[in-house]
Amino acid sequence: MTEGTLLEWLVGPGDAVRKGDAVAVVDTSKSAVEIECFDSGTIDRLLIEEGTTVAVGEPLAVIDAAATAPREPAHPRADSQAEPVAPSLEPAERPAPEPSPAPEPSAAAARALPQASPNVRKLAAQLGVDLRTVRGTGRRGFPTRKDVEQAAGRTAERTAHVEQREPERPSTTATSSGRRITPYARRLAAELGVDHDALPRDRVVRAADVRAVAADTGGEERPAEVPDDVRPEVAVPREPRTGAARTGMRAAIADAMARSKREIPHYYLATTVDVTETLEWLRRCNRDRPVDDRIVPAAVLLAAAAAAASTVSELNGHWLDGEFVPARSVDLGVAVSLRGGGLVVPVLPDAASRSVAEVMSWLRGAVQRARAGRMRSSDLGAASITVTNLGDLGVDVVYGVIHPPQVALVGFGAVRDRPYAVDGLLGARSTVQASLAADHRATDGATGARFLTALQHHLHRAKE
Amino acid sequence: MNNPQATDQVGELVAVSLRTIVPDIDPAVIDGDAPLQEEAELDSLDFLAFVAQLSKRSGLRIEEDDYGELGTFTGCIDYLRRRLGGQG
Numbered sequence: 001m002t003e004g005t006l007l008e009w010l011v012g013p014g015d016a017v018r019k020g021d022a023v024a025v026v027d028t029s030k031s032a033v034e035i036e037c038f039d040s041g042t043i044d045r046l047l048i049e050e051g052t053t054v055a056v057g058e059p060l061a062v063i064d065a066a067a068t069a070p071r072e073p074a075h076p077r078a079d080s081q082a083e084p085v086a087p088s089l090e091p092a093e094r095p096a097p098e099p100s101p102a103p104e105p106s107a108a109a110a111r112a113l114p115q116a117s118p119n120v121r122k123l124a125a126q127l128g129v130d131l132r133t134v135r136g137t138g139r140r141g142f143p144t145r146k147d148v149e150q151a152a153g154r155t156a157e158r159t160a161h162v163e164q165r166e167p168e169r170p171s172t173t174a175t176s177s178g179r180r181i182t183p184y185a186r187r188l189a190a191e192l193g194v195d196h197d198a199l200p201r202d203r204v205v206r207a208a209d210v211r212a213v214a215a216d217t218g219g220e221e222r223p224a225e226v227p228d229d230v231r232p233e234v235a236v237p238r239e240p241r242t243g244a245a246r247t248g249m250r251a252a253i254a255d256a257m258a259r260s261k262r263e264i265p266h267y268y269l270a271t272t273v274d275v276t277e278t279l280e281w282l283r284r285c286n287r288d289r290p291v292d293d294r295i296v297p298a299a300v301l302l303a304a305a306a307a308a309a310s311t312v313s314e315l316n317g318h319w320l321d322g323e324f325v326p327a328r329s330v331d332l333g334v335a336v337s338l339r340g341g342g343l344v345v346p347v348l349p350d351a352a353s354r355s356v357a358e359v360m361s362w363l364r365g366a367v368q369r370a371r372a373g374r375m376r377s378s379d380l381g382a383a384s385i386t387v388t389n390l391g392d393l394g395v396d397v398v399y400g401v402i403h404p405p406q407v408a409l410v411g412f413g414a415v416r417d418r419p420y421a422v423d424g425l426l427g428a429r430s431t432v433q434a435s436l437a438a439d440h441r442a443t444d445g446a447t448g449a450r451f452l453t454a455l456q457h458h459l460h461r462a463k464e
Numbered sequence: 465m466n467n468p469q470a471t472d473q474v475g476e477l478v479a480v481s482l483r484t485i486v487p488d489i490d491p492a493v494i495d496g497d498a499p500l501q502e503e504a505e506l507d508s509l510d511f512l513a514f515v516a517q518l519s520k521r522s523g524l525r526i527e528e529d530d531y532g533e534l535g536t537f538t539g540c541i542d543y544l545r546r547r548l549g550g551q552g
Contacts, residue, residue, distance in 0.1 A: 286528055291519045294528070296508040339486070339505060367509050392507040 005053045006060065008207050010034070015043045017063065022376060024060060034369075036377045041065035050206060124148045249342045260404050264319075267445055268399055270435035271452045274420055275300075278462050279430050297415050298389050299360035301432070304458035305410045306330045306351035306359075309385045311454040314447050315408040315438060316384045324407060324442040329353075333383025333403065334363065336370040337393070344370045345386060345403070346379035356462060391415060391432065400437040407439035408448075410455070434459075474548070478540045481517035485510050496538035503537070522548065 004026040011023045022034040023043075041063040048060050124131050131148075189196065192214040199205045199213060278300060286294045309316040309330045317326040332351035336344050346366040351359065369375050385406055390398045391414035398411025413433040420429035434455050438448045479491035486504050494503050501511055515534065519526045524547050526534075533543040 283528055291512075291516045291526060294512055296512055298508050337507075364509060393505070394502065 003053050003055045004033075006048050006050055008050055009046055011043050011061075013043050013045050017041060017043060020378065025374070033380070034374055034376045035060070037063070039063050039065055124151075249344075253343060256403060257401050260401050264402050264404060265440040266402060266437050267440045267448065268435065268437050269445065269448045269452055270397055270433055271456060272420075272431050272433055273456045273459050274422070274429050274431050275415060275459055276430045278459055279415070281462065295356060295360045296363075298392060298412075299356055299363055300459070300462045301389060301412045301415075301434075302332065302334060302348075302351070302363065302387055303354065303356045303359045304455055304462060305385075305387045305412075306332050306348075306354070307458040308410075308451055308455040309408075310352035311458075312447060312451040314443050315436075315451050317407060318384070318405040319407050319439055319442050320405055327384030329384070331381055331384045333386035333406075334366065335386060335388040336367050337390075338371060344375065345383060346370055346375060347381040347383045349378070349381055385410065387412070397433040398435050400435065402437055402439055407442040408451070409437045411435040411437070432459075474541050474544045477521050477544065478518065478537060481514055481521055482537075484517050485514050491537070494537050496541075497536050500534070500536050500540070518544065524548070 006024055007027045008025045009023070010025065011017055011021070017023060017037045018040045019036075019038055021037045023037045024035045026033055026035050044062040044064040046061045048054055048058070054060070189199070189210045192210060194210050194213050199209055275297070279297060282295060282297060282300060289295070309332070313326055314324070316330055317324055319325075329350040330352040332348045333345040334348065336346060338344065346369070348354070348359065348362050348366070354362070366379055369379060383403070383406060385408050386400075386403050387410045388398055388400055389412045391412045394414055397413040400409035400411045402409045411434070413435070415430055415432045417428045418431045419426055420431055421427075422429065434452060436448050436451055438451075475491075482491060482494075482500075482504060483489055485506065489504055494500075500506065504510075506514060511531075515526050515531070518524075518534075518540065522544055524544070530543065534540050
């Protein structure tokens, strides 16, 4: 990922923005990503026009941070810089949140973008090197200039292949009807079944125009008309997604999972947890909540997994250059399956410090964003451990594949009533099979066993 | 079944609620007696969103204890008809 196309501005000059606000939609070759602002202030001016392809690192807009000074103290950096330039596709020196649209969603799962110094990133961008494919030899496994240069040689052939497979899309496409339409608007029109004839002729058609026409004509009721070049490879997609996005996602999953099975000596453990009382507690909580605001058991499972990863920190981190590097917080990747195939893994930062209600509220939003194909840049951080909750789709137990360079993956099977003995009496209890796939290079089975015991403990004493 | 009009309307309510969650689903091809979560590939978040839709559109608060009755498309219709007291 060296460039992206700015599809749509979500803000304009004069708009007040706060850190974390989505300000623009950028199309990577894989998917559209909402870029979040990493400073607060007022948009002074936009530097990039919609439909323009920009290199990673190029500033997109100028934010006047001083404008918010009365409301909240300006970022220290803002004082020294007359015109803080932000957000760019990749921040010059600001650490977080990572506004890089780089990871194709599934790659966020699998190959987190390694941290690299700005000049290394710039070099990678110049040479067309995807930093996620670079094996870093620098401090804490971060890529150095030399690593990037070496990788450039290695990937030249592959890049050429990729370019051949995914020809660069023109930033604005003239349709057969002679209209000029942004790529995002064109896709949206296809998805919503909006006829190009209904769109304005006198200017470049943008997403907002398509939405307006769709709303007027009830276009969403019509079957999506998928242009040839974006025909999905999977039979009938539940939510139309472009062929390129699908191919990219499949390829990224294939890469990461093949690497996992090639490099990681997995070991697997599982345990059955009685969650009857936890579910009763949850049911009591939900009785007092509006229907929309109910908490599903999945949120409790995720919160418990995060807590267990915090307790047994040997499983929370990355295997880099032959050694385990623990993560500072539990950044929980949550596998979300997409209707019609594919998988994305949004990340909940510092999950261990959050209540079940907070996890639920994040989960609801993240799943919605993932399925809508509009992840936020903050969803695409680097996970320190991942959870997959396939039980939601009915399976009893999950034998997971670790997402490298992580060292563990937690799986939950279905929560259902099963025969289970308590105090010598056999009865029907709500149980769940929790499983752990772990990297035997980083830990041994005894550590994994401690993790599952901690998980069980946290599930039993789940509370808000 | 003694009030086909009401059944149609309630059926439409269930169908619209389901389509909100799974936009391209055709309720006509759903097996009304098959487990709905499997038929429509609903995970627990989808199911919660579906129940929220049913609740919003019918004006009824649906408790978790009643989820058992909402396991099939037909079950949802029967449940709503009963709660709505057979009114049109």
